[in-house]
Amino acid sequence: MESRKAKKHGSTSQLLREDFDAGPTNLDCIEPGLWLGNLTAAMDLELLEERKINYILTVDSCPLPRVILSVPSIHNMFIQVTDIPCEDLLSHFEEAYKFIANGQENGVVLVHCYFGISRSATIVIAYFMKKYQISFDEAFERVKKQRRFVGPNKGFEAQLRLYERMGCTINKSNAQFRMFRLKVAADKVRKVKILPQDCLDVVRPDPALITVKPDPLVYRCCRCRRIVASASNLLPHVAREKPTWKNEDWPPVVNNEDKPLCMMTYFIEPLSWMKSVLQSVEGKIYCPKCNSKIGSFSWIMGCQCPCGAKVSPAFYLVPSKVEWSNFVQNVQVTV
Structure with a gap:
């Protein structure tokens, strides 16, 4: 794992947001053209340039700062989820796969969440499952070998296993997927009453x-x-x-x-x-x-x-x- 300490506020390449405390920059190369890391890495312009990263997939509760999003050479995708088991990441697997695959064909991709442990790791594991047509367990081990502390929460792990049962695709007619979506909907109704x-x-x-x-x-x-x-x-x-x-x-x-x-x-x-x-x-x-x-x-x-x-x-x-x-x-x- 590569890491560097966060630079001071005066640095032009280090962009901070008020709630930012994801620790020092850290990221790992999972395979050629694909990196997995934390929020700090995604906000480090100098690092992004060094690694030639031009595609960033953010899996977090809020998007990257506008200064990063406005960099012409960087393509961005944002999946808004929090790191709780009832969140629906499964429904985003297909669009994330297309973004990462396209990014690897045309440059270098960084997938990140806040700490680079659960949400972003889930997306990369799902990507490996579909790309190499392998099981969740095998994909997890491949990713973990490159970034030792990856760990999808229990809810995301269950979604990855359902993804495997559906043949690494989103089958909306699948009974288990339909029940999964019902549970997701119920959790949202609990919060907003509609x-x-x-x-x-x-x-x-x-x-x-x-x-x-x-x-x-x-x-x-x-x-x-x-x-x-x-x-x-x-x-x-x-x-x-x-x-x-x-x-x-x-x-x-x-x-x-x-x-x-x-x-x-x-x-x-x-x-x-x-x-x-x-x-x-x-x-x-x-x-x-x-x-x-x-x-x-x-x-x-x-x-x-x-x-x-x-x-x-x-x-x-x-x-x-x-x-x-x-x-x-x-x-x-x-x-």
Whole structure:
């Protein structure tokens, strides 16, 4: 690891911000054209020039100072995240990969966060996983060999392992990824009491709308027979077990005799016809056609099924209020 002590305020190449205390400049060459370091390194103009660094990927709570961002020869990318396990870095892996790959083709890249330990290391590990088609464990060891104190927090490590299970790509139809995004959305709703715009992807399309490939298995309101959910919207659970995207064996399969699915409560994804889930922390779910109460939701508290399984966030339909239908033509209905 290369390091140098921070220069005094009078130095023209050392740019400080008021909350800056990331320690002396330190960075390590992970492979030719790719460096991993701390914030101090990214703010050291002399160092950047020495190493011929012309691409900087910042993974931090705030961007670099304008003086650095305005350097014509340096290309910048900013991913705004804090170093806490519930932050979503996974959704940024693909754009980060493209930036780093392009940077290595056209120069030298520095990936940094505040200390260069967790957030930036996570991005570089994900980059190695995709570039070399290797496992998380192998990518972690390769990066750690070059920078000994790298250590993604537990949440980022779980995201890297999910990335591996998805084949080092972002598969938005993957059940575990969709549940992961739901948890991210719930954490944000907890803070701002409303579903943020950047989490609207967790709200699935209305299954009652006409579609090219309709799901033949749907739930209908018992009273008016309006389609309210499809089988693909179901979030299955096993009695007394809390479903989580971190488990490799989630979602459970229908024909597992050792762990049969519980159907005492129908937990589903939030759907676009559920207008209240966009603006409220919790509430009742009413049929959009006849206004019958068919379920409830809670972004924060979740719900405990009679079987003992705790699901959070929870959007559920009461089995006695809805019925199954398996006629494909019945899906071809407009709201």
